[in-house]
Amino acid sequence: MFLKNAWYVACAAGDIASKPLGRMVCGEQMVLYRGPDGKPAALEDFCPHRGAALSLGFTRPDGNLVCGYHGLVVGTDGKCLSMAGQRVGGISSIRSFPVEERYGFIWVWPGDTAQADAAKLPYLHWGENPEWVYGGGLYHVACDYRLMIDNLMDLTHETYVHAGSIGQAEIEEAPPTTKVEGSEVVTSRFMNNIKPPAFWAATLRGYGVADDLLCDRWQICRFSPPSHIMIDVGVAHAGLGGYDAPPGRKASSIVVNFLTPETETSMWYFWGMARDFKIDDEALTEMIRQGQARIFKEDLDVLEAQQRNLARCPGRRLTNMSIDSGGVRSRALIERLLAEEARPSPVSGPAVGA
């Protein structure tokens, strides 16, 4: 139940710096690598000679991928280029996947190549702005990626799952509002006049901002298909306009979440944080990254146990409450797009007359 005609993050740009990477995306086993001119490429991870995993091979100085078993050389279009001492004319091509590099990530399109278009990549204002910096990581999670959508589109869970860090009772007391804006689902929550929780207090101190004043806190979760969720989060000294408070009185950032299905019941979770302050402070980037890694890890046990429960009880009805509406609407959007994807393409041609 995932869209195939969409761009997904396959890996971070640095993950293929020195050698090819094998990774399954939406059920497609791919090898990702840097081809000629260092441009990223994605092929089926299946050598057309004997079925070896191309990801165990290497790239030649000219950027072409060499199978590590018997040396078949393949181009980024999936065509066999050569093999020592062999005629390769009769060798079938393997599938090549559209691929783009942007925002520090390698994006692949696991579906119909004809529909792939770089213009359909999400626009992330922080991703190409030199005044922002990003730090993040990757978790493999044994759950349907939609359970992670539910998780991220309803931050009520922070009160429970992350009680020791970013959670606080006030979150669940502030009713969220959810609206659909074009192809985006937005769930917002505003908590005013609260004590900043541990993570934010530390972050305020990291910015040199007083952490002992009451704050206004915001969480604005933005889902866009197929499964990217950007969350504007922050705290500002109370009464100064929250998100719009002046610099020096607030701490804010964007929690970045790219969810990439691996199979129907497992996923790659690219998580991170983008910020526009102290962007040269690498120690801060690392401190935030480690804090996030620890907090986001708390979700994994919960989600994997939930996945096992749902697998054991197929068809069992769950409850959608008001706090779930972010997830519900995001799933509805995916369902609608899946139905579109399943619909046969219109055939243009002469009308059949009488």
Added chain:
Amino acid sequence: MFLKNAWYVACAAGDIASKPLGRMVCGEQMVLYRGPDGKPAALEDFCPHRGAALSLGFTRPDGNLVCGYHGLVVGTDGKCLSMAGQRVGGISSIRSFPVEERYGFIWVWPGDTAQADAAKLPYLHWGENPEWVYGGGLYHVACDYRLMIDNLMDLTHETYVHAGSIGQAEIEEAPPTTKVEGSEVVTSRFMNNIKPPAFWAATLRGYGVADDLLCDRWQICRFSPPSHIMIDVGVAHAGLGGYDAPPGRKASSIVVNFLTPETETSMWYFWGMARDFKIDDEALTEMIRQGQARIFKEDLDVLEAQQRNLARCPGRRLTNMSIDSGGVRSRALIERLLAEEARPSPVSGPAVGA
């Protein structure tokens, strides 16, 4: 192939002292915890909100269980009590299992609640008698629990599996007798004028009883449905009446075995020993517990390999010999009760006339 309308040991009383416990019993995934007034409770381990595992949650000071994902609060009857900021009237209840605490264990009834009755709990004379003490442990075993019944109802295996501790050639030379007494199967073996084996020699010494005399040894295995086996075991200086020999000339105890099916091919094995001597000697309790843990562990490899063999050869005929009759009759008793369980309950109502 296990009875569902029966009491099974789910855990030791202390296992839920500080937090909930998730455990599958007879195919039912349960969360066990202490509810209001510290009384044990057992529910489906499935939050009716989104299917999270309730066993990852916690209990409030009032004893109600809180889901660790979004904070749904559930009562011991499986009804949702509250959830911050949400109306919970429409939320389905989850299944609640009858539960009792007795003899230091938490017992659950995985079948039809209407038939559960605390009066059907087994009566264990040592379990509530202050002159007895118990020590034991738990093993997870990847086998059909009936293989463990066979194992415990035919102690011939001690000669082989436990050759280095409680086994001795005399065991297999003493023919066992098996009889069915009401709903109990009893297999007895008496070995007279033998040298006490290592474990019993040590235990005699532990009691301050001479270990260098010939002894009479007894093993009386009592199976009762669904799958509890109590074994009276001991040695006495020879010719003094065996089991009835006077104190100071014997060592005896009860080997306690509660077999709780997890799935058709795996089980929880609660093992231990109850004794009525030196009951305040905690070091002795621990020494016995460690000895038993080591000996009972020797069975696991054997049983798990047997399970794999039987799974590989379904339908293959095994041999029932005279030594097997304890297991054979115990299984027959289970079969008869399973047939009763499968029979539709009699419907009382007016006869349909003409």
Added chain:
Amino acid sequence: MFLKNAWYVACAAGDIASKPLGRMVCGEQMVLYRGPDGKPAALEDFCPHRGAALSLGFTRPDGNLVCGYHGLVVGTDGKCLSMAGQRVGGISSIRSFPVEERYGFIWVWPGDTAQADAAKLPYLHWGENPEWVYGGGLYHVACDYRLMIDNLMDLTHETYVHAGSIGQAEIEEAPPTTKVEGSEVVTSRFMNNIKPPAFWAATLRGYGVADDLLCDRWQICRFSPPSHIMIDVGVAHAGLGGYDAPPGRKASSIVVNFLTPETETSMWYFWGMARDFKIDDEALTEMIRQGQARIFKEDLDVLEAQQRNLARCPGRRLTNMSIDSGGVRSRALIERLLAEEARPSPVSGPAVGA
């Protein structure tokens, strides 16, 4: 897809020196042990009493195998001999497999016993010659054994998989020739006037032969059914006749490969090297063995990933190129023998007249 009417290596002779060994060969779970007079025996690893694994038992001083669960004693013909206190007349026999000890290995015949014949064991000239010595090891590999046949009958892969040791570009530049000689497939490759690769340079030095001269190198791979591959390998100072060069100017040996299918998708890989120089130098034997272990381990990742790829894409067509003809012809030979094996045995009898 393996022949069952054939001799396979089940284990090294020393593997059953002190206790029985359980091993699956061609889908048959066997127990291997030394029976009366120390002769090897192979039975189903299934006690006819209750299905316990006989491989967890032991042999009595008289060489008969005793089940480690309840002490059933079984003969090498699979018949139950005795059991303490029990009548064993009604106990079914278990299957006994033909077994032979030769060349330091225990060989079993997993198929039709009537067709087993020690005369069908492969003849290995080095195996019984006191002027040769052998050293080797065993790997369990999660792949169809035929992928290993392909691997060994096409040493082109050395250039890639073993680039750091025995591989060199010249291998793939020398076209191999493949021919079928009786029931043997032979693929040969000769590389003249080349620099000896790392492994061979070290081996030359080990022999006290100059390693800084150009060499002629040979690889002659001999496949014989069901799945044994002997490879004559060596280097000699160039121009002296290669394989026929005089002692002191060359280094050569036989790479020994016995491939024993475990299941359709896993195998036991017995690998080693036989040589006829410095045969008393145990340190050299061990050095070679460790070098080979390291090199052959490099193949495992490649083969297991290939197996996963093929399992994921059943029916997908691979490419057979000229370098593959050793594997292709070996597989064709197996296919032909499998067809023969499947054919019903001819029934000889009087012709049916009119």
